[in-house]
Amino acid sequence: AKVAGKNCYRFYSRAMDQAVERRVHLEHELRGAWDRGELSLVYQPVYRLADGLMVGAEALLRWQHPQQGLIAPSVFIDVAEQSGLIETLGPQVLRTACRDAVGWQEARASGEPMFVSVNVSPRQLRSGDLPQSVAESLADTGLDANRLHIELTETAVIGDEVHASALLSQLRAFGVKVWLDDFGTGFSGLSHLRRVPVDGVKIDRSFIADVLRDPDDLALTTAIIAMAHSLGITVVAEGVEREGQYAILRERGCDLAQGYWLGHPVSNDEFMTLLH
Numbered sequence: 001a002k003v004a005g006k007n008c009y010r011f012y013s014r015a016m017d018q019a020v021e022r023r024v025h026l027e028h029e030l031r032g033a034w035d036r037g038e039l040s041l042v043y044q045p046v047y048r049l050a051d052g053l054m055v056g057a058e059a060l061l062r063w064q065h066p067q068q069g070l071i072a073p074s075v076f077i078d079v080a081e082q083s084g085l086i087e088t089l090g091p092q093v094l095r096t097a098c099r100d101a102v103g104w105q106e107a108r109a110s111g112e113p114m115f116v117s118v119n120v121s122p123r124q125l126r127s128g129d130l131p132q133s134v135a136e137s138l139a140d141t142g143l144d145a146n147r148l149h150i151e152l153t154e155t156a157v158i159g160d161e162v163h164a165s166a167l168l169s170q171l172r173a174f175g176v177k178v179w180l181d182d183f184g185t186g187f188s189g190l191s192h193l194r195r196v197p198v199d200g201v202k203i204d205r206s207f208i209a210d211v212l213r214d215p216d217d218l219a220l221t222t223a224i225i226a227m228a229h230s231l232g233i234t235v236v237a238e239g240v241e242r243e244g245q246y247a248i249l250r251e252r253g254c255d256l257a258q259g260y261w262l263g264h265p266v267s268n269d270e271f272m273t274l275l276h
């Protein structure tokens with residue numbers, strides 16, 4: 001038993017070494033990926049439920065790896081976050097999204113202005129550089145501040161609400177809108193809304209997935225909408241994959257929606273063709 005235990009230990013430790021090695025390798029490759037043009041943004045359209053008009057888009061990062069092909073952000077955002085690479089990547093994402101959104105504004109000169117929504121990771125918020133990085137992106141690209149939305153998860157604000165609130169207030173003073181992402185997945189979602197200044201919440205797609213089948217998920221979704229509205233907060237539903245989900249969200253007074261049924265994330269060139 002002793003020997004088996006020892007072997008077992010060796011096995012796990014080797015597997016762990018390999019995982020660490022892969023991670024270090026990925027981190028190394030990610031370091032120059034932006035400059036090599038391997039990273040890009042895709043945009044997923046966001047629609048207003050009241051009239052069905054496309055009113056904005058969420059920027060989502062993609063990594064076209066030369067050997068491994070397309071890598072999802074769920075794989076590399078963590079690496080970027082833990083290695084600190086996100087602190088150089090984040091501002092690049094922000095600037096690119098703002099620049100692309102200025103192009104949308106020009107393409108749709110007569111119509112409704114479009115917003116662009118950018119994901120910001122916990123470390124980016126904690127570093128404290130975010131307000132300056134946002135201000136620089138807006139100044140360099142000429143995007144109106146109220147056309148930029150910043151998406152943060154609850155984990156980014158948990159534990160340090162005072163610091164987070166101060167940073168978010170700075171952003172909101174510019175006119176930038178702040179959204180709480182993956183809303184409903186954390187236990188303390190409601191109490192955060194009292195302490196952290198936000199303009200909107202994005203109902204997590206795990207609620208939307210079952211909204212037609214599970215009465216509890218429909219009840220929660222309806223309650224989130226009502227509660228948010230009573231606080232003057234806008235509500236987005238994400239992960240809308242079926243017409244029925246769209247219909248029921250519209251009926252319950254949800255403000256905005258995105259999801260595969262409405263539109264997949266696409267390159268900026270393709271997104272521009274949706275504006276006409």
Ligand code: C2E
Nearest residue numbers: 060061072073074077093119120121239240241259260261
């Ligand atoms: P998220 O912010 O919750 O983004 C929504 C994710 O859901 C995206 O995955 C999107 O492609 C996917 N999605 C959209 N519609 C549907 C649908 O109808 N059904 C389903 N099942 N999924 C849908 P993606 O692009 O793989 O991004 C994953 C996560 O990576 C994002 O989750 C976000 O947290 C993070 N991320 C993406 N881009 C960035 C970035 O530029 N910076 C940071 N810090 N994080 C990012």
Ligand code: CA
Nearest residue numbers: 058119151181
């Ligand atoms: Ca998001």
Ligand code: CA
Nearest residue numbers: 181182202238
């Ligand atoms: Ca989300």
Ligand code: CA
Nearest residue numbers: 210214216217
């Ligand atoms: Ca459920």
